[in-house]
Amino acid sequence: MTKVDIISGFLGAGKTTFIKKLLSDVWAGEKLVLIENEFGEIGIDGGFLKDAGIEITEMNSGCICCTLVGDFSKALVKVLDEYHPDRVIIEPSGVGKLSDVARAIEAVEKDADIEIDGRITVVDGKKAKMYMKNFGEFFKDQVEHASTIVVSRTQMMTDEKVEECVHTLREENAEATIISTPWDELGKEAISHALTKGAEIESLFEDHEDHDHDHDHCDHDHHDHHDHDHDHCDHDHHDHHDHDHHDHDHDCCCGHDHDHHHHHHADDVFTSWGKETVHKYTEEELDYLLKALSETTSYGTILRSKGIIQMTDGGWKQFDLVPEEYEVREGQPDYTGRICVIGTDLKEEELLKLFHV
Numbered sequence: 478m479t480k481v482d483i484i485s486g487f488l489g490a491g492k493t494t495f496i497k498k499l500l501s502d503v504w505a506g507e508k509l510v511l512i513e514n515e516f517g518e519i520g521i522d523g524g525f526l527k528d529a530g531i532e533i534t535e536m537n538s539g540c541i542c543c544t545l546v547g548d549f550s551k552a553l554v555k556v557l558d559e560y561h562p563d564r565v566i567i568e569p570s571g572v573g574k575l576s577d578v579a580r581a582i583e584a585v586e587k588d589a590d591i592e593i594d595g596r597i598t599v600v601d602g603k604k605a606k607m608y609m610k611n612f613g614e615f616f617k618d619q620v621e622h623a624s625t626i627v628v629s630r631t632q633m634m635t636d637e638k639v640e641e642c643v644h645t646l647r648e649e650n651a652e653a654t655i656i657s658t659p660w661d662e663l664g665k666e667a668i669s670h671a672l673t674k675g676a677e678i679e680s681l682f683e684d685h686e687d688h689d690h691d692h693d694h695c696d697h698d699h700h701d702h703h704d705h706d707h708d709h710c711d712h713d714h715h716d717h718h719d720h721d722h723h724d725h726d727h728d729c730c731c732g733h734d735h736d737h738h739h740h741h742h743a744d745d746v747f748t749s750w751g752k753e754t755v756h757k758y759t760e761e762e763l764d765y766l767l768k769a770l771s772e773t774t775s776y777g778t779i780l781r782s783k784g785i786i787q788m789t790d791g792g793w794k795q796f797d798l799v800p801e802e803y804e805v806r807e808g809q810p811d812y813t814g815r816i817c818v819i820g821t822d823l824k825e826e827e828l829l830k831l832f833h834v
């Protein structure tokens with residue numbers, strides 16, 4: 478029996494950081510495979526997991542909708558056959574819907590020796606309210622369908638803010654176990670306990686859902702989605718040029734009426750802008766651009782940015798940005814500098830100038 482854990486969470490919530498914690502503290506010694514799908518990702522944070530000896534399957538990012546469900550099912554079947562792992566960790570994109578991903582796994586569950594162990598959603602405690610309000614369609618789905626909710630950054634929040642955040646989450650999900658203690662204070666036992674409690678809820682979920690819906694809207698074979706036409710997703714996939722989209726269709730084949738249900742494609746709402754850069758940045762330039770992206774709307778609504786760039790002194794820096802916050806670390810030399818910005822209403826011309834590309 479292979480256990481499957483989904484670690485979902487909005488852009489920059491802290492999924493990768495929490496996965497690191499689980500790997501070192503909770504799942505150490507298990508044979509693990511990670512399947513990840515990043516929205517407009519440029520492979521910036523893959524390194525550490527590879528170093529940890531974890532098998533990683535990266536999926537092309539695409540239209541994050543029903544076709545993604547097919548892609549997850551396929552990726553899962555493949556890693557089960559290839560590696561026979563104890564556990565598969567699935568990290569959907571920050572703008573993926575947890576319900577879609579869970580459905581993909583349930584489809585595989587019928588024919589394979591797997592069980593969903595946890596539907597874990599990482600929530601940036603400082604931004605839960607704002608994301609619920611502005612990006613509710615994506616954010617809410619991740620909260621509603623979670624068996625365990627892990628709140629990040631609570632060490633940077635006042636007690637009142639933590640309470641308010643938990644209250645906001647509880648309104649959407651009355652059952653989930655909520656981890657609100659800062660992770661650094663948590664040992665293996667506490668995390669395992671929260672996940673186990675979540676897993677009990679997971680089994681309730683399954684009973685509940687089997688009665689409530691019969692998964693009728695996406696029950697056809699997603700594996701042969703290559704054969705379908707590109708009839709729904711003819712919109713611009715922006716700068717995802719380095720992903721091989723043409724192999725995939727994005728036809729939202731499940732047949733339900735997206736507009737009617739107010740479903741949107743993530744690609745229609747969020748834009749990912751990625752560029753390679755050979756520009757060498759000064760400390761001042763880097764500081765200026767990170768402040769501009771995290772504190773102003775001059776470049777659009779920036780939700781996430783990551784990059785690895787070379788500095789004028791020859792060293793390399795890696796940065797990680799979410800609204801109002803960023804982090805810069807020393808980086809290893811890479812074949813070229815790379816940057817990625819995700820948000821809404823991105824001003825791409827302005828971004829080109831800002832990054833000197």
Ligand SMILES: Nc1nc2c(ncn2[C@@H]2O[C@H](COP(=O)(O)OP(=O)(O)OP(=O)(O)O)[C@@H](O)[C@H]2O)c(=O)[nH]1
Binds near residue numbers: 494630631798803
């Ligand atoms: N201080 C603090 N920083 C955190 C915490 N969780 C995440 N971060 C920081 O937030 C940034 C984003 O964290 P990631 O773990 O990369 O988030 P992610 O959800 O994987 O992000 P995506 O790449 O958008 O999927 C990084 O700079 C982290 O160091 C936390 O609990 N405390």
